[in-house]
Amino acid sequence: MQGVVGAFHEIDTTVAAIEDLKKKKLGEVTVYSPTIRHELEHAIDAPQSVVRRFTLIGGLLGVSFGYWVAIWSSTYWPLVVGGKAIASWIPYTIIGFEVMVLVGALSTVAGMFINSRIPRLSTTSGYDTRFSGGYFGIFIACDANKAGQAEELLRQHGAVEVRREA
Template sequence: MAILGSFAFEEDFLGAARKLKSSGFDKLSLLSPLPLEEAQEIMGLEKSPVRHFSLAGAIFGAIAGFAMAVATSLVFILPTGGRAIITVPPFLIITYEMTILFGVLFTLLGFHFVSGLPAWRDKPYLTSAGIDRFVVIVEGAAADQVARAEAIIRDAGADEIRHVEEDQ
């Protein structure tokens, strides 16, 4: 059982969220049509673990890039231009590009990993959350707590409250 509360005003929405949080409703989802820093603070989100992915990707890319260039020139000993077979300066450029490429790719991976997307299963959602409504979703509330959550939401000034069955 999930409770959805839709707000027209950001302040009401944030108020409801804070109250729910302090009342012990931990499985909260705060839907907004635009990123709200306060909402993220309420959810306790600080530094995202995405950055680890970025770093790992960059390091991997750097190593892979340099290794690829060196390995290629060692497998095919084809001297060019009187240069050494392992020609470091040009390989650094390859390394640089690969660093960025894998940094970006790993960041993308990290995004999916951390955000839980893609999630194509139906989840409690209101289309208006994508337009101009701020929606609080309380999930996993015990049956006896539902009424309390609903009350908090209503008191905060929600213009619509809905109950949605969660599929387990």
């Protein structure tokens, strides 16, 4: 992917550069950070994750399956005690809850892998090994017409290094 990469040493200058890039709308902004910083999350203003939908759907499917398998097994092998109902939802709530937690957790992990596109089969554009060891990085995916303007903006905000990616 074609664009411009800027390396920053301080988080404040990185956040200011991200906000300015968002205002100018030069291209899609990707941020690399050595640690999770909420300042960067606020500056990027990313939408809410869809992983919670995976959790909800998995939990609902899990509780439904938990109740179904408990009721099915008790009607397939009935054990009539004292004239009580063969299938009663109250004792099967424990099984439904446990299967809900299991399937909800597994679907959450699957949702995280799907949305983060793991495993990546191609290299990440704009990544530098310094971004894992103390520097913050900004990659702007833009064409050659906007690349000069993006380079100038990153330098104005105090980037340690600015380079173009082909």
